Amino acid sequence: MRIAIAGAGAVGRSIALELLESKHQVMLIERELANIEPESVEGAEWVHADACELASLEEAGLESCDVVIAATGDDKVNVVVSLLAKTEFAVRRVVARVNDPRNEWLFSDNWGVDVAVSTPRLLAALVEEAVAVGDLVRLLTFRQGQANLVEVTLTPDTPLAGQPVRSLKLPPDSALVVILRGGRVIVPQADDALEGGDELLFVATSAVEEDIRAALGY
Incomplete structure (x- = not known):
């Protein structure tokens, strides 16, 4: 895939390096000349431009990108970049970084955002996920479709142990999209048996999260 990243700070460069390792084409768009460091991400295409200016994005060829990531440290900039990417260039997938959780309400499909990533909220969710057994933890919200990625770790003495997935x-x-068991990633099949300690990852709307908890006996 061809992926554009607006913002070549530490976060943008780190994302670019990860994507390049996965063999994607990456374009970094950076407004501040002092932050243009091609040697730091040698495999990326570097563009010195203001990602909030329509003409700059046209010149950069944003319409050829499959994904745009708004990764600057300014929430206002990330919202504008997302809106332009979606409405002016019809980019299929737009991911935006949320720096201040108080601004999360802005990062919706109304502003062109498909997935909003709030670092503070994500860190808090990961802490919960690490210590909570039997509790449902929301890890990520997909703005398009208003669905969430949620996780439940089965208790060691769960009555579901030995039961097939189809019994849920x-x-x-x-x-149910993934079962994490030890070092294994299991794509669940109907006859796969559940075990105590399994981490179950679901995609679900907010309205049914409590029903998932009830179905697991919590």
Whole structure:
């Protein structure tokens, strides 16, 4: 995929390096000349431009990108970049960094954001996920479709141990997508047996999260 990243600070460069390792084409767009450091991310295309200016994005060829990541340290800039990417260039997937959790309400599909990543909220969710057993933890919100990625770790003495995945009576608008077991990543099949300590990852709407918890016996 061809991916554009607005903002070549520490966060933008780190994302670029990870994506390049996965063999994607990466374009870094940076307004501050002092931050243009091609040697720091040698495999990326570097563009000195203001990502909030339509003409600059046209010149950079944003319409050829499959994904745009708004990764600057300014929430206002990230919202504007997201809106331009979606409405002016019809970019299929727009991911935006949220620096201040108080601004999360802005990062919606109304502003062109498909996925909003709030670092403070994500860190808090990961802490919860690390210590909470039997509790449902929301890890990520997908703005498009208003669905969430949620996680539940089964207790060691769960009555579900030994039961097949098909025995779970999950509510509508929810799906079990992955089981994490030790060092394994399991794509669940109907006859796979559940075990105590399994980490279950669901995609679900907010309205049915409590129903998922009930289906797991919590």
